[in-house]
Amino acid sequence: MNPDEAKFILSAYRAQGRDAGDPAFSEALELADADPNLGRWLQQQQAFDAVVSEKVARFTPPSGLRESILAGARIGIRKVWWRQPRALAIAACIAILSAVSPLIWRAAVSVEGNTLSEYAMNYASRPFVLMEHSQDISQLKAWLVSHNAPEPVNLPGELARLKGIGCKTLKYQGKKISLVCFDRNGTEYHLFIARHSDFPDLAATLQMRSHGKWGSVSWGDAEHQYVLVSAAGPDAVRSLLL
Amino acid sequence: MAVAKDAFTGLVDAYYASLYRFAYSLSRSETDAGDLTQQTFYIWATKGHTLHDVAKAKSWLFTTLHREFLRTRRRDQRWTFIEDLPVAQTEIPAEEIDQLRQLDGAAVMSALASVDEIFRAPLTLFYLENFSYLEIAETLGIPPGTVMSRLSRGKTQLRNLLAVAEAKPNIVPFDASHTRRKQQP
Numbered sequence: 001m002n003p004d005e006a007k008f009i010l011s012a013y014r015a016q017g018r019d020a021g022d023p024a025f026s027e028a029l030e031l032a033d034a035d036p037n038l039g040r041w042l043q044q045q046q047a048f049d050a051v052v053s054e055k056v057a058r059f060t061p062p063s064g065l066r067e068s069i070l071a072g073a074r075i076g077i078r079k080v081w082w083r084q085p086r087a088l089a090i091a092a093c094i095a096i097l098s099a100v101s102p103l104i105w106r107a108a109v110s111v112e113g114n115t116l117s118e119y120a121m122n123y124a125s126r127p128f129v130l131m132e133h134s135q136d137i138s139q140l141k142a143w144l145v146s147h148n149a150p151e152p153v154n155l156p157g158e159l160a161r162l163k164g165i166g167c168k169t170l171k172y173q174g175k176k177i178s179l180v181c182f183d184r185n186g187t188e189y190h191l192f193i194a195r196h197s198d199f200p201d202l203a204a205t206l207q208m209r210s211h212g213k214w215g216s217v218s219w220g221d222a223e224h225q226y227v228l229v230s231a232a233g234p235d236a237v238r239s240l241l242l
Numbered sequence: 243m244a245v246a247k248d249a250f251t252g253l254v255d256a257y258y259a260s261l262y263r264f265a266y267s268l269s270r271s272e273t274d275a276g277d278l279t280q281q282t283f284y285i286w287a288t289k290g291h292t293l294h295d296v297a298k299a300k301s302w303l304f305t306t307l308h309r310e311f312l313r314t315r316r317r318d319q320r321w322t323f324i325e326d327l328p329v330a331q332t333e334i335p336a337e338e339i340d341q342l343r344q345l346d347g348a349a350v351m352s353a354l355a356s357v358d359e360i361f362r363a364p365l366t367l368f369y370l371e372n373f374s375y376l377e378i379a380e381t382l383g384i385p386p387g388t389v390m391s392r393l394s395r396g397k398t399q400l401r402n403l404l405a406v407a408e409a410k411p412n413i414v415p416f417d418a419s420h421t422r423r424k425q426q427p
Contacts, residue, residue, distance in 0.1 A: 007394070008390060014368070044339070047339050049368075052342070052369050055347045055351070056347060056350055056351050056370055061259050061262035062272060065276050069284075128276075128277050168273055169273065
């Protein structure tokens with residue numbers, strides 16, 4: 001073994017002697033003991049590794065992630081409605097699995113769909129985390145605008161009067177789209193918004209879809225294509241547009 | 243009233259931060275990292291009971307997150323293979339390590355997330371969780387020798403990226419207009 005081969009192997013050697021008992025490193029370590037240059041290189045490498053490890057450990061997850069994980073998973077485990085509405089607010093827009101059949105859930109494993117409606121239904125039926133939380137729709141719109149994402153404008157019917165839960169940006173077929181989540185008496189509705197300029201082939205006409213208990217309705221205006229989905233079912237979704 | 247932690251909560255508390263960092267380094271997006279982390283724990287909640295050896299939960303979680311990332315990432319993203327990148331053979335001056343200590347965690351994480359994808363996953367597991375090369379091989383499903391190669395080459399790339407990050411704070415914009423005003427009588 002020459003020093004270069006030893007360096008190659010010792011790049012995988014962890015600090016504080018964690019791998020000291022692994023025979024894969026023994027020959028390279030012996031060479032580092034005998035060769036001052038290689039020994040110095042190993043010391044420098046370990047110092048570099050220690051600082052990088054310490055630094056990345058300080059990178060903290062967003063607030064609310066832990067609560068979202070716990071709430072989302074418990075819904076899945078118990079198959080009952082989440083019992084703490086306040087925690088649900090923190091874990092906003094976690095999929096309502098109690099209302100979704102196992103068949104739907106398996107279908108949702110593949111998030112990408114052939115259409116924006118399929119994508120929206122798949123995405124909304126699995127756990128996800130919102131980037132901005134507010135009941136105030138104008139605040140959610142401002143956040144989306146500041147992130148160069150499509151904002152909801154001229155929403156029809158009761159949808160325009162609902163309280164918000166939160167919003168986030170997503171990538172669909174490489175283009176930025178928005179998701180705004182609404183609350184209607186404890187039931188969540190998820191509005192996906194895409195720019196027509198990004199998806200010129202999307203039909204702007206009103207279209208209804210259903211998959212199990214999930215329902216979606218899509219429509220368009222001059223600038224945007226919208227897809228509204230909910231586990232409350234197609235009738236409930238449609239009624240929001242009236 | 244205090245509520246006793248269940249096993250699942252304990253598992254989340256133990257690993258969600260590390261899994262999020264791993265997810266962030268893979269996806270380079272806070273949103274996707276949050277979703278991936280949550281999805282991983284959801285899969286555990288629904289399928290984890292099939293894992294008979296609970297001691298392997300950590301490895302299972304990281305493997306599952308990595309698989310979820312590979313499955314959900316866009317099809318038009320491609321692996322980057324840079325086989326001619328040199329292995330980590332050059333010495334690291336003490337000044338370089340001192341400069342590295344001045345960087346904050348977000349800057350180092352950003353540099354790590356900028357490493358080519360093929361090297362990023364093994365490097366992140368090495369630095370985040372102190373995974374051994376054998377654990378990395380098992381988690382990512384690649385041969386141990388390949389892990390060594392990717393760690394060595396990935397460290398070279400990370401050093402280069404960190405050097406750029408270290409240089410940035412020293413670049414102070416030159417305000418020419420302010421100087422001209424001061425020169426006027």
